[in-house]
Amino acid sequence: MAMAMAMALGNPSMALPLRSPFHRKHAFNNTIHGISRFTTNTKLPFFQCTSPPNCRLNSFSTPKSASVNGFSVHNSNPEGSENDQVEFPKRFRELVHFIRSIWPGGSWWSLSDHADFIMTAKPVTVLRALQRMWGLVAKDRWIIFAAFSALVLAAVSEISIPHFLTASIFSAQSGEIVVFHRNVGLLVFLCFASGICSGLRGCCFGIANMILVKRMRETLYSALLFQDISFFDNETVGDLTSRLGADCQQVSRVIGNDLNLILRNVLQGTGALIYLLVLSWPLGLCTMMICSTLLIIMLLYGRYQKKAAKLIQEFTASANEVAQETFSLMRTVRVYGTEEQEVGRYKQWLGKIADISLRQSAAYGLWNLSFNTLYHSTQVIAVLIGGMSILAGHITAEQLTKFILYSEWLIYSTWWVGDNLSSLMQSVGASEKVFQLMDLLPSDQFISKGLKLQRLLGHIEFVNVSFYYASRAMVPVLQHVNISVHPNEVLAIVGLSGSGKSTIVNLLLRLYEPTDGQVLIDGFPLQELDVKWLRERIGFVGQEPRLFRMDISSNIRYGCTRDIKQKDVEWAAKQAYAHDFILSLPNGYKTLVDNDLLSGGQKQRIAIARALLRDPTILVLDEATSALDAESEHNVKNVLRALRSDLKTKRTVIVIAHRLSTIQAADRIVVMDGGRIVEMGSHMELLLKDGIYARLTRRQADAVA
Numbered sequence: 091m092a093m094a095m096a097m098a099l100g101n102p103s104m105a106l107p108l109r110s111p112f113h114r115k116h117a118f119n120n121t122i123h124g125i126s127r128f129t130t131n132t133k134l135p136f137f138q139c140t141s142p143p144n145c146r147l148n149s150f151s152t153p154k155s156a157s158v159n160g161f162s163v164h165n166s167n168p169e170g171s172e173n174d175q176v177e178f179p180k181r182f183r184e185l186v187h188f189i190r191s192i193w194p195g196g197s198w199w200s201l202s203d204h205a206d207f208i209m210t211a212k213p214v215t216v217l218r219a220l221q222r223m224w225g226l227v228a229k230d231r232w233i234i235f236a237a238f239s240a241l242v243l244a245a246v247s248e249i250s251i252p253h254f255l256t257a258s259i260f261s262a263q264s265g266e267i268v269v270f271h272r273n274v275g276l277l278v279f280l281c282f283a284s285g286i287c288s289g290l291r292g293c294c295f296g297i298a299n300m301i302l303v304k305r306m307r308e309t310l311y312s313a314l315l316f317q318d319i320s321f322f323d324n325e326t327v328g329d330l331t332s333r334l335g336a337d338c339q340q341v342s343r344v345i346g347n348d349l350n351l352i353l354r355n356v357l358q359g360t361g362a363l364i365y366l367l368v369l370s371w372p373l374g375l376c377t378m379m380i381c382s383t384l385l386i387i388m389l390l391y392g393r394y395q396k397k398a399a400k401l402i403q404e405f406t407a408s409a410n411e412v413a414q415e416t417f418s419l420m421r422t423v424r425v426y427g428t429e430e431q432e433v434g435r436y437k438q439w440l441g442k443i444a445d446i447s448l449r450q451s452a453a454y455g456l457w458n459l460s461f462n463t464l465y466h467s468t469q470v471i472a473v474l475i476g477g478m479s480i481l482a483g484h485i486t487a488e489q490l491t492k493f494i495l496y497s498e499w500l501i502y503s504t505w506w507v508g509d510n511l512s513s514l515m516q517s518v519g520a521s522e523k524v525f526q527l528m529d530l531l532p533s534d535q536f537i538s539k540g541l542k543l544q545r546l547l548g549h550i551e552f553v554n555v556s557f558y559y560a561s562r563a564m565v566p567v568l569q570h571v572n573i574s575v576h577p578n579e580v581l582a583i584v585g586l587s588g589s590g591k592s593t594i595v596n597l598l599l600r601l602y603e604p605t606d607g608q609v610l611i612d613g614f615p616l617q618e619l620d621v622k623w624l625r626e627r628i629g630f631v632g633q634e635p636r637l638f639r640m641d642i643s644s645n646i647r648y649g650c651t652r653d654i655k656q657k658d659v660e661w662a663a664k665q666a667y668a669h670d671f672i673l674s675l676p677n678g679y680k681t682l683v684d685n686d687l688l689s690g691g692q693k694q695r696i697a698i699a700r701a702l703l704r705d706p707t708i709l710v711l712d713e714a715t716s717a718l719d720a721e722s723e724h725n726v727k728n729v730l731r732a733l734r735s736d737l738k739t740k741r742t743v744i745v746i747a748h749r750l751s752t753i754q755a756a757d758r759i760v761v762m763d764g765g766r767i768v769e770m771g772s773h774m775e776l777l778l779k780d781g782i783y784a785r786l787t788r789r790q791a792d793a794v795a
């Protein structure tokens with residue numbers, strides 16, 4: 091605003107604290123874009139000098155006068171006086187337009203520029219938001235009741251103090267010693283009572299707040315975790331963590347801060363108003379009218395803040411998203427030297443946040459301005475009407491003093507209510523997306539109780555399965571896929587990148603549901619089986635296994651529901667050829683790892699050990715050996731072969747591999763192209779067919795030679 095004012099006054103040096111080019115551009119596009127809206131030529135004009143020595147500052151400026159975003163900057167060239175005269179009405183019109191735009195309700199205040207930003211959440215009323223919050227803390231309602239009781243006692247004690255204060259002073263003045271002592275005694279009691287009750291109130295509301303945030307985060311987190319995988323295709327990690335972090339925190343202010351203060355001040359304000367009306371109804375009515383005006387301004391201000399808070403919340407989530415993405419891809423950023431670019435990307439969102447915050451601060455300034463003016467008006471009115479009433483003998487000086495003290499109390503209470511109501515509105519704004527996410531029903535697969543078979547044989551069938559991802563509804567990924575994998579069979583799936591191999595596995599793991607057709611396990615449709623039971627019997631090693639930040643032993647045990655001993659973990663690690671490298675780590679199996687602390691091949695071996703430890707009936711390896719060196723791969727292949735030929739543990743194995751050497755020993759090989767199965771048979775059969783598989787094999791052999 092200050093910059094805008096400076097420009098309006100034609101002072102470019104003040105108007106433009108030039109920093110980086112990005113900042114300049116941003117400052118224009120965002121911070122002061124309200125001004126650019128009423129000018130026709132607003133493209134960073136005033137720091138571009140195109141024709142020296144007469145630095146032409148924008149397209150409609152002359153050599154004698156330059157225009158700063160529509161407002162002229164005076165040039166001392168005397169020849170310019172004629173043009174100055176011509177331009178004066180125009181500049182005056184622009185100045186008037188500018189002043190109108192920053193006037194309350196003017197275009198500068200509009201937040202609709204950002205309305206295109208996705209705000210998918212359904213609006214929530216304050217009452218509805220409070221009901222939802224009550225639902226979360228109702229289990230511990232005792233703390234809320236304790237908080238409210240303390241609040242009422244503190245408010246009554248505090249509001250009584252001015253009465254006894256004035257009474258003490260005037261009883262001392264009139265020499266009524268007994269009354270004076272009684273009043274002072276009561277004052278002391280009220281001071282202690284209000285102090286103790288205020289302390290209790292703060293503590294109880296603080297606890298209630300903590301309970302609310304905890305429950306809110308728990309509920310939101312579990313609601314998110316039970317969503318379909320396709321939900322996570324559409325949401326970003328940064329956005330979701332922002333809802334869990336900043337938004338829940340913002341909502342939590344409601345009980346501990348906003349409600350607490352609003353209720354306290356409503357109680358005290360009402361008490362003060364009644365007292366004032368009893369004392370002198372004409373004076374009381376005047377104060378009431380002023381407070382009503384304040385209330386109306388306060389409601390408008392609250393609505394504005396709510397809207398602004400929602401935008402800030404969205405922009406903060408987007409900024410978090412950028413930061414989160416950059417940190418997780420830090421190695422790529424460093425190698426490609428894009429640090430500056432990433433800072434720019436982050437700053438873009440910060441700029442948007444600053445843009446809204448600027449309006450919020452200006453609105454806060456206006457709100458304070460109204461308050462101060464109205465507050466002093468009450469004093470003036472009280473002295474004016476009160477003074478006249480004293481002169482006329484209608485009221486005493488003691489009554490007027492009490493009146494001034496209580497009217498001050500009333501207006502301050504109104505101010506507090508307004509201030510906290512706007513904060514409440516902001517919290518309610520922030521709560522909309524949180525509640526919307528909390529209301530998401532868990533994925534069907536967690537609701538329906540499916541069948542648990544006595545024994546899983548591992549017979550897998552894909553019957554005429556077609557599929558597309560919801561996020562790309564126009565692109566068919568699988569088309570009429572028919573496969574039958576027999577128990578204890580090793581089926582390999584090969585094909586060019588993007589041909590749909592991993593998608594087949596995704597459907598088998600029921601991460602997605604087929605768009606058409608059915609997946610059957612032991613003759614039962616996948617949807618009818620208990621998904622948890624089934625997944626416990628499937629071992630899966632993905633293309634890029636990721637490890638949790640926990641020790642290696644826990645990483646191998648992860649998700650295994652059997653009773654596992656350390657020796658079982660070591661057995662699995664030995665089978666996956668991970669044991670030796672694990673022992674070479676500083677703390678062996680107790681070494682804390684995460685995704686970045688091990689090599690790709692080491693992570694794959696841990697993931698293979700994790701899958702083997704489950705003793706799965708169906709083992710799915712999606713490029714599980716791609717990061718292994720030739721010898722480790724050979725060893726792991728031997729293990730898989732041994733596991734398969736172990737008659738006690740019959741296992742169906744599905745292997746996806748680009749390295750065709752990995753899958754030559756498979757019972758059957760399926761070749762995929764563009765989401766369809768184009769060839770099927772053993773290695774030799776497919777070579778004889780001389781189709782895609784034979785071509786791929788020849789190319790890989792050529793590459794090795």
Ligand SMILES: Nc1ncnc2c1ncn2[C@@H]1O[C@H](COP(=O)(O)OP(=O)(O)OP(=O)(O)O)[C@@H](O)[C@H]1O
Nearest residue numbers: 323559561562567586587588589590591592593594
């Ligand atoms: N979550 C997703 N949302 C939208 N499209 C996806 C998603 N996952 C994969 N796809 C698309 O589906 C198609 C098949 O992907 P898929 O991962 O199944 O191929 P693939 O044969 O396993 O490839 P690769 O060998 O490279 O792993 C690709 O075009 C891919 O872009």
